[in-house]
Amino acid sequence: MTRENKVDDTPERKGPSRRGFLTGTAASGAALLAATAARAQTAPDPLITEVQPWASGLGEGVDATPYGLPIKYEDDVVRRNVDWLTADTISSINFTPIHALDGTITPQGCAFERHHSGAIELRKEDYRLMINGLVDTPLVFTYADLERFPREIHTYFLECAANTGMEWAGAQLNGAQFTHGMIHNMEYSGVPLRTLLEEAGLDTAGDLSDKWIYVEGADASSNGRSIPMEKALDDVLVAFKANGEALRKEHGYPVRLVVPGWEGNMWVKWLRRIEVTDQPIESREETSKYTDTLADGISRKWTWVMDAKSVITSPSPQMPITHGAGPLVITGMAWSGRGAITRVDVSLDGGMTWQPARLGKAGDSKALTRFYLDIDWDGSEMLIQSRATDETGYVQPTKDALREVRGENSIYHNNCIQTWHVKENGEAENVEVS
Amino acid sequence: MSKFPKLIAGTAVATLIAGTALAGPFGLGREALPEEVAAWNLDIAPDGTGLPEGSGTAEDGEMLFSESCAACHGEFAEGVGRWPVLAGGFGTLDRMDPVKTVGSYWPYLSTVYDYVRRSMPFGAAQTMSDDDVYALTAYILYSNSIMEYDEVLSNETFSEIEMPNADGFIVDNREEAEAHFWKDEPCMENCKDAPVEITMRATILDVTPEETAAEEAAASEEAAAEDTAAEAPAEETEVAMAEPDPALVEEGEGVFRKCKACHKVGEGARNGTGPALNGIVGHPAGAVEGFRYSNAMQDAAADGLVWTPEELGAFLAKPRDYMRGTKMSFVGLRDEEEIKAVIAYLSTFE
Known part of the structure; x- marks a missing residue:
């Protein structure tokens, strides 16, 4: 909105939707003009000079909403699905509205979902966790048992290996939510998996260096993954709270596995069983799926770690610039499965020249980092990109560099540099550049 | 009288119960019974560890497949809509849009049996007998020309089957094959040889969902209102149902x-x-x-x-x-x- 507010700018008015924006280009041209000359207000703003209803009457009392939802003016900030991607919503995925969020923590209510047989409702009272296989004593824990082990809190990102997977062959989906929204970042409370494995005893397993665990969920898909013992004993968490409250059912209530830095499919939801084995199980989700086919038809397996990646969330196709030339905040997020983000660079000219962005705060290991670049936009076209570097020195590659190694059929692990074409009218489009 | 002695007695009993099963540092949880482990420990490893006794042929599996699987996977495992294709696709892995099926892609037979047994049919998982799963597995192999129609698949013959793409996988080699992505210093200026040009635009394809959730809700409310309006006269003539x-x-x-x-x-x-x-x-x-x-x-x-x-x-x-x-x-x-x-x-x- 410009400073030239109209009386009909009631609070009911929504933020610009993409469609609204595209059809309202002429109007925003006028707004742009007004904005540049806006310092001089010709008529008094009635929002200031007239007593508004909210400044006179009363608002809602406490308890009107025992558990609150975002205010109605934000009801377009929701998870969204791409219909044509999957056969059915029960075995499907949707996308976090990353374009509309700031900071680093993803609220649970809009954090993306991925189910293989639907989100089940499992009561804490009906919850059991079994540890079996090469352990000294196979054990069964109740939910109440888990709450009695020493707890830790950690913030980690979860990214689906297929995030950006639709973009391998070319620019396809027009929105950061759709190109990069299979990600969330939460603060988890839980018990280190190491603690539970030690409770069952690992002497029976002998040499741990070639041992594995197989983890499995309680839903009908029985989603299961094999994880090397080294990782299991390192930083894997058996979590029951996220962002301070119980996990949502769509994220595995009451208990899920947290596998920091590794692909989301391994973060088994409704975790019900941990088996210590002497070999990987090679389940469907680690052979038929979540393997990366290269150009020569050979496929990589066990590609667990998520490479360093970043994306500009605003401006972006769903977040056009509506204020015209002048001060502009470019923001986005960066993450790496190998550790902390140490640096993010931003290019305004399609990758020819780069400048360092400002990190919102120092990057945490295997967690989202927010970055900002504050510029004085001259109103001309831009090809904006972001490029993450992590603590191991890995630099996020261009799409061409990735395709050179992997071809276009990998589906998974597309961590390429994303380009948005910002036009003079502030509209942005997902493009590929030379 | 103080409650204290009762509390001591209670704690002692609890300790006794907990103490019988457990050797762990915290003494939490209880020992899993063999029946419980057997009920959940169903996964099958590539070497056949975990396979139950049983057998079946494609012939046995054909009708089962038609009844329980074909709605999504097609009568000949060719797939319906966007549901997975289970058969064919040989020789496509090195082309654009490879067709990854059990026959063309899956490296281990154990995975087929394990997945069908634990996770299928969709919406009725774990309702089939072990023999039925052998029969269905045989049918899927038959539809991929890996087994004969009347050939018996069992826990005995399992290891004789060779999956066509068994050698098609390598372990993650990103750190070697992509070592050039690790750099001392990222490029900051003159990072491209020629002026940057746009080579592809997403709007050309136009596959992005258009409507915002709010618009969709409004649209469906409108549609619902229209439906009600259209149906209103009919309702009067309908017999009221309890x-x-x-x-x-x-x-x-x-x-x-x-x-x-x-x-x-x-x-x-x-x-x-x-x-x-x-x-x-x-x-x-x-x-x-x-x-x-x-x-x-x-x-x-x-x-x-x-x-x-x-x-x-x-x-x-x-x-x-x-x-x-x-x-x-x-x-x-x-x-x-x-x-x-x-x-x-x-x-x-x-």
Whole structure:
């Protein structure tokens, strides 16, 4: 909105939707003009000079909403699905509205979902966790048992290996939510998996260096993954709270596995069983799926770690610039499965020249980092990109560099540099550049 | 008298119980019983560890596949809609859009048995016998020309089967093959040889969902309002039906989970593998717009079949006996109560 507010700018008015924006280009041209000359207000703003209803009457009392939802003016900030991607919503995925969020923590209510047989409702009272296989004593824990082990809190990102997977062959989906929204970042409370494995005893397993665990969920898909013992004993968490409250059912209530830095499919939801084995199980989700086919038809397996990646969330196709030339905040997020983000660079000219962005705060290991670049936009076209570097020195590659190694059929692990074409009218489009 | 002694006694008993099973540092949890481990420890490793005794042939599996799998995977495992294709695709892995099937892609046979046994059929997982799973696995292999029609697959013969793409996988080699992505210092200036040009635009494809959620909600509200308006006159002539028992409706919602993979109900329900079922109870058969019915269903519709609770109940009990040639490959609801419940549930959708 410009400073030239109209009386009909009631609070009911929504933020610009993409469609609204595209059809309202002429109007925003006028707004742009007004904005540049806006310092001089010709008529008094009635929002200031007239007593508004909210400044006179009363608002809602406490308890009107025992558990609150975002205010109605934000009801377009929701998870969204791409219909044509999957056969059915029960075995499907949707996308976090990353374009509309700031900071680093993803609220649970809009954090993306991925189910293989639907989100089940499992009561804490009906919850059991079994540890079996090469352990000294196979054990069964109740939910109440888990709450009695020493707890830790950690913030980690979860990214689906297929995030950006639709973009391998070319620019396809027009929105950061759709190109990069299979990600969330939460603060988890839980018990280190190491603690539970030690409770069952690992002497029976002998040499741990070639041992594995197989983890499995309680839903009908029985989603299961094999994880090397080294990782299991390192930083894997058996979590029951996220962002301070119980996990949502769509994220595995009451208990899920947290596998920091590794692909989301391994973060088994409704975790019900941990088996210590002497070999990987090679389940469907680690052979038929979540393997990366290269150009020569050979496929990589066990590609667990998520490479360093970043994306500009605003401006972006769903977040056009509506204020015209002048001060502009470019923001986005960066993450790496190998550790902390140490640096993010931003290019305004399609990758020819780069400048360092400002990190919102120092990057945490295997967690989202927010970055900002504050510029004085001259109103001309831009090809904006972001490029993450992590603590191991890995630099996020261009799409061409990735395709050179992997071809276009990998589906998974597309961590390429994303380009948005910002036009003079502030509209942005997902493009590929030379 | 103080409660203290009682507390001591209580704690002592608890310690005793907990102490019997456990050696762990915290003494939490309890020992898993062998029956419990057996019930959940179903995974099968590539070397066949975990395979149950049993056997089956493709011949045995053909009818099973048609009944339990073909609705999504196709009669010949060729896939329906966007559901997975299970057969064929050989020689496509090094082309654009490779066709990854059990035959062309899966490296281990154990994975097929393990997945079918634990996770299929969709919506009725873990309802098939071990022999049936051998038979289905054999059928899938047969449809990929890996086994003969009458060849026996069993825990004994399992290791003799060779999967065509067994050697098609390498362990993650990113740190070597992509070592050049690690750099001392990222490029900051003159990072490209030629001026940057746009080579592709997403809007050309135009596959992005357009509407915001708010717009969709408004649109469906409008549509609902229109529907109500259009149906209003008809309602007057309809015989008032008794309100279904809420408990039965709730039970029916649970039963409907078996149907959800193919059928949708409620606001915005659309046709999937099966037709959307809003308003199905009491309405003519074969009449959902835009759904391609079987010839059998079209014939029944032409003969004036109406889905009264009785007819629908008979259909749901044994679909393929009730209507030979129906596309609905559901095996049927055995329990009379479940049939009543699901019909009560369906009757709540106009």
